[in-house]
Amino acid sequence: MYAPVRTANARAALRELPLQDHSAYTFIDVGSGKGWMLFVAAEYPFRKVLKVEYSTELQAVAEANLRSYRHRSQRCKDVASIHANAAEFDFPEENLVLYMFNPFGPEVMSRMLANLERSLERSPRHVIVVMLWPENAELVEEMAEMKVFQKTRRHHIYQTQTA
Numbered sequence: 001m002y003a004p005v006r007t008a009n010a011r012a013a014l015r016e017l018p019l020q021d022h023s024a025y026t027f028i029d030v031g032s033g034k035g036w037m038l039f040v041a042a043e044y045p046f047r048k049v050l051k052v053e054y055s056t057e058l059q060a061v062a063e064a065n066l067r068s069y070r071h072r073s074q075r076c077k078d079v080a081s082i083h084a085n086a087a088e089f090d091f092p093e094e095n096l097v098l099y100m101f102n103p104f105g106p107e108v109m110s111r112m113l114a115n116l117e118r119s120l121e122r123s124p125r126h127v128i129v130v131m132l133w134p135e136n137a138e139l140v141e142e143m144a145e146m147k148v149f150q151k152t153r154r155h156h157i158y159q160t161q162t163a
C-alpha cells in the first residue's frame with residue numbers, strides 16, 4: 001500500500017531525534033514510495049539522505065521527483081534513491097537514522113531487522129529507528145541492541161546504546 005506521510009507528523013518526529021550532529025548520520029527512508037520524505041529529511045544537514053523502495057513504478061516517480069527537486073531549505077545535498085527490497089538491503093556501516101511509516105508487514109520487517117542485527121554485530125554504531133504510526137514495533141523492541149528513546153501516539157523512536 002502507498003500512502004504518503006503527513007509532513008507535520010514527520011517533522012515532529014525528526015525534531016526529537018537523539019543526536020547532536022546530523023552530519024554524522026545517514027538518513028534512510030525504508031519503503032519510501034514517491035520519495036516525499038526525502039525532501040523533508042534533506043531540510044536537515046544529514047551526511048546523506050537515502051530512500052529504499054521496492055515498487056518499480058513508485059521508484060520511477062521518485063527518481064523523476066528527485067531530478068526536478070530544488071529548494072532553498074535543502075541542507076543535505078547528497079540525496080539518492082535505491083531500488084531494492086528492504087528485506088535484502090545491506091545497511092551502510094555508518095551511524096544511521098532509519099525512518100519507517102508502516103511500509104510492510106512483519107515478515108519483511110523481521111528479515112530487515114535480522115540484517116540490521118548482523119550489521120550491528122559487525123560494526124556496532126549509533127542507529128536510531130523512527131516509526132511513524134508504528135505497527136510491528138514489538139519486532140524492534142525484541143532486538144537486544146535497541147532501547148526505547150521516546151513513544152508518542154504518532155511515533156516511536158528507538159536507538160542503540162552505542163552513541
Ligand SMILES: C[S@@+](CC[C@H](N)C(=O)[O-])C[C@H]1O[C@@H](n2cnc3c(N)ncnc32)[C@H](O)[C@@H]1O
Binds near residue numbers: 031037086101108
Ligand atoms: C506507507 S508507504 C510510505 C511512504 C513514505 N515512506 C512516506 O513516509 O511518505 C509504504 C511504501 O513501502 C513500500 N514497500 C513495501 N514493501 C517494501 C519492501 N519489501 N521493500 C521496500 N519498499 C517496500 C511500498 O511500495 C510503499 O511505497
